Amino acid sequence: MPVYDYACDDCGTFTALRPMSAFDQPCGCPDCGAQAPRVMLVAPALATMNSARRIAAATNERSSNEPKSSKSHAPGCGCCSSRGLKQPSSAAKSFPKARPWMISH
Template sequence: MPFYDYECAECGVFTALRPMAASAEPCDCPDCGTSAPRVILRTPNFALMEPGMRAAHATNERSTVSPKSTQAGHGPGCSCCSAKPSSRTLTRPDGSKAFPTARPWMVSH
């Protein structure tokens, strides 16, 4: 069960250990017993989190703010502005084809 912060109008802020299902519900103040609403005073403690989980959270936060993109509006494999892959086929003036990067024992079709 996680800890949640609550603020009593008379006694001030206190922390209570509660189930997640009851996190939004008011909690009784341990000093005076009045019902106190939940307040969010601090961020979650990422320092105690495992390094892999911390890196995953950092990646998710970074991707929501600035997604990785080479050009705005163009997705991966865009044919309008990506470099055309070079052909491995060499066409000679007489029309015959050769494959200079292929293995020498392979016969062209």
């Protein structure tokens, strides 16, 4: 159930947990019992996110319900392709006179 804000003429503002079907009906003040109308004290907060985060969330949601098997990978996909990956350099190339089995500081 949502929480709504109300303004009592005598006691001031208060919040009440009410069903959504009673959103437009006045609520009894918890201090004096008088019927208080609903008021909007703050603007409603909207949950927004940028497009990259929204796409990532949609991908995660989709993968939790419909996981792909490893057989569905296509040539050139990021996990199977070696394109763009650097090969580790040999110690002999970077330090020609150093011993390759030693770790330098």
